[in-house]
Amino acid sequence: xxxxxxxxxxxxxxxxxxxxxxxxxxxxxxxxxxxxxxxxxxxxxxxxxxxxxxxxxxxxxxxxxxxxxxxxxxxxxxxxxxxxxxxxxxxxxxxxxxxxxxxxxxxxxxxxxxxxxxxxxxxxxxxxxxxxxxxxxxxxxxxxx
Amino acid sequence: xxxxxxxxxxxxxxxxxxxxxxxxxxxxxxxxxxxxxxxxxxxxxxxxxxxxxxxxxxxxxxxxxxxxxxxxxxxxxxxxxxxxxxxxxxxxxxxxxxxxxxxxxxxxxxxxxxxxxxxxxxxxxxxxxxxxxxxxxxxxxxxxxxxxxxxxxxxxxxxxxxxxxxxxxxxxxxxxxxxxxxxxxxxxxxxxxxxxxxxxxxxxxxxxxxxxxxxxxxxxxxxxxxxxxxxxxxxxxxxxxxxxxxxxxxxxxxxxxxxxxxxxxxxxxxxxxxxxxxxxxxxxxxxxxxxxxxxxxxxxxxxxxxxxxxxxxxxxxxxxxxxxxxxxxxxxxxxxxxxxxxxxxxxxxxxxxxxxxxxxxxxxxxxxxxxxxxxxxxxxxxxxxxxxxxx
Numbered sequence: 222x223x224x225x226x227x228x229x230x231x232x233x234x235x236x237x238x239x240x241x242x243x244x245x246x247x248x249x250x251x252x253x254x255x256x257x258x259x260x261x262x263x264x265x266x267x268x269x270x271x272x273x274x275x276x277x278x279x280x281x282x283x284x285x286x287x288x289x290x291x292x293x294x295x296x297x298x299x300x301x302x303x304x305x306x307x308x309x310x311x312x313x314x315x316x317x318x319x320x321x322x323x324x325x326x327x328x329x330x331x332x333x334x335x336x337x338x339x340x341x342x343x344x345x346x347x348x349x350x351x352x353x354x355x356x357x358x359x360x361x362x363x364x365x366x
Numbered sequence: 367x368x369x370x371x372x373x374x375x376x377x378x379x380x381x382x383x384x385x386x387x388x389x390x391x392x393x394x395x396x397x398x399x400x401x402x403x404x405x406x407x408x409x410x411x412x413x414x415x416x417x418x419x420x421x422x423x424x425x426x427x428x429x430x431x432x433x434x435x436x437x438x439x440x441x442x443x444x445x446x447x448x449x450x451x452x453x454x455x456x457x458x459x460x461x462x463x464x465x466x467x468x469x470x471x472x473x474x475x476x477x478x479x480x481x482x483x484x485x486x487x488x489x490x491x492x493x494x495x496x497x498x499x500x501x502x503x504x505x506x507x508x509x510x511x512x513x514x515x516x517x518x519x520x521x522x523x524x525x526x527x528x529x530x531x532x533x534x535x536x537x538x539x540x541x542x543x544x545x546x547x548x549x550x551x552x553x554x555x556x557x558x559x560x561x562x563x564x565x566x567x568x569x570x571x572x573x574x575x576x577x578x579x580x581x582x583x584x585x586x587x588x589x590x591x592x593x594x595x596x597x598x599x600x601x602x603x604x605x606x607x608x609x610x611x612x613x614x615x616x617x618x619x620x621x622x623x624x625x626x627x628x629x630x631x632x633x634x635x636x637x638x639x640x641x642x643x644x645x646x647x648x649x650x651x652x653x654x655x656x657x658x659x660x661x662x663x664x665x666x667x668x669x670x671x672x673x674x675x676x677x678x679x680x681x682x683x684x685x686x687x688x689x690x691x692x693x694x695x696x697x698x699x700x701x702x703x704x705x706x707x708x709x710x711x712x713x714x715x716x717x718x719x720x721x722x723x724x725x726x727x728x729x730x731x732x733x734x735x736x737x738x739x740x741x742x743x744x745x746x747x748x749x750x751x752x753x754x755x756x757x
Contacts, residue, residue, distance in 0.1 A: 224704075225700065225701050225704035225755065226755060228700070229697070229701070229755055229756060234756065259696075259712050260694075260695065260696055260711065260712040260713060260726065260727045261712065261713040261717055261720060261726050261727055262694075262726055262727070283726065284694060284726075285694035285695075285696040285697050286693075286694060286697045286756070287696070287697070340700060342700070342703075343696065343700060346696060
């Protein structure tokens with residue numbers, strides 16, 4: 222039996238119950254809404270990007286522990302970073318949750334999601350906020366498609 | 367019977383296990399009888415064609431249709447409902463007409479009608495429900511008017527588990543000149559269907575939810591309506607004669623069965639019907655009620671559990687949906703999974719119903735008469751573990 226306590230470990234529960242950067246920013250120039258088709262959950266990511274730097278980021282939405290914790294951890298990692306670095310973080314996280322990356326100093330608390338490869342039905346939950354952020358980054362770098 | 371290993375399989379509303387008789391029918395076709403139907407000139411082909419057509423007769427008896435000519439084999443209930451919407455609805459509805467569905471509907475009995483409304487300019491309207499999930503009859507009757515052309519309803523809710531008294535409202539539907547379409551996908555595994563008693567004009571169900579194989583289902587349609595219905599799929603098998611610029615079509619039901627059908631699926635469906643009839647719905651109901659009594663009573667004893675719909679076990683046919691405190695359904699289901707209990711979590715293909723219930727998602731446990739007391743026990747124990755892990 223897979224130990225589900227590895228997935229629902231304390232740090233994940235804490236991020237989920239007291240998420241960082243939760244709410245709507247006072248000033249934002251980018252936002253992205255995304256739905257998880259598996260369950261109907263919605264996430265909105267808000268960003269203030271100037272000179273290719275993510276100066277502020279936040280998110281709103283009600284979702285499962287995995288999606289909330291992941292969004293919260295994401296905001297800690299990407300804030301004040303330049304877009305190129307954020308692009309790399311998103312890519313690293315996607316590799317991590319698919320079991321293709323074992324360690325990274327740059328993923329902060331989100332490294333605990335390396336466990337997610339044992340829970341493939343939850344990969345979408347963890348990736349939701351990151352996909353929303355990716356859409357924002359691409360828009361900021363290349364303009365709206 | 368399908369072996370789920372050490373898993374307590376409680377997702378029967380999504381799909382049911384497969385008994386040996388059905389597996390044997392599939393194997394026999396592929397191992398010994400892999401020929402096409404309706405076209406061969408050799409004995410084996412005639413034999414399989416006869417077996418295939420006798421399933422049509424079997425289905426007609428199973429749902430008490432007037433004739434096997436009213437039985438169309440489809441890929442499933444979804445395909446069947448789409449056929450009604452676009453084979454019948456598209457040529458019979460115009461701007462200003464109305465289509466009525468309930469807020470309970472599975473997306474397969476909702477999205478086709480949304481599309482039909484969009485294409486024809488008809489209006490789609492919804493009948494609400496009471497706390498137990500039963501139709502708001504007063505609202506239904508006030509919504510019925512001379513513009514109503516199609517009323518499409520589920521016979522059994524895949525979320526709340528309640529049975530709708532379709533036969534009682536059918537006369538009112540017909541009185542305004544509308545047709546009655548019934549989604550029997552959930553109901554067909556749990557109780558006997560009698561289409562004439564229901565007064566259904568069309569009725570749809572799938573094989574895989576009633577112990578049959580995936581990829582096969584049935585659309586029942588009253589003969590008079592099938593005569594007015596257009597095919598939506600064209601090609602071999604449904605034609606009478608083809609020349610360069612056009613074709614004439616066979617009558618129903620062949621008119622609606624273009625191409626090589628899911629032959630093995632139909633044979634498997636026949637075996638599934640035989641299997642259910644041999645056990646009998648009285649015994650099925652008895653076993654299900656026992657298990658549901660255990661399940662619902664057990665759930666209501668757990669602090670923080672909210673059960674949706676009726677709180678009485680006898681009102682739940684096979685299905686009960688719930689949430690635990692403010693914990694997201696996905697998190698509950700994942701933890702249940704690690705304890706070897708399989709349930710469904712999410713919007714259950716019924717997002718409007720979720721909105722009506724005021725939730726984003728629910729956990730759904732759905733049992734079949736093939737489940738054991740231990741399965742229910744394991745679910746209840748695993749829910750207690752969820753509380754402990756996430757507290």
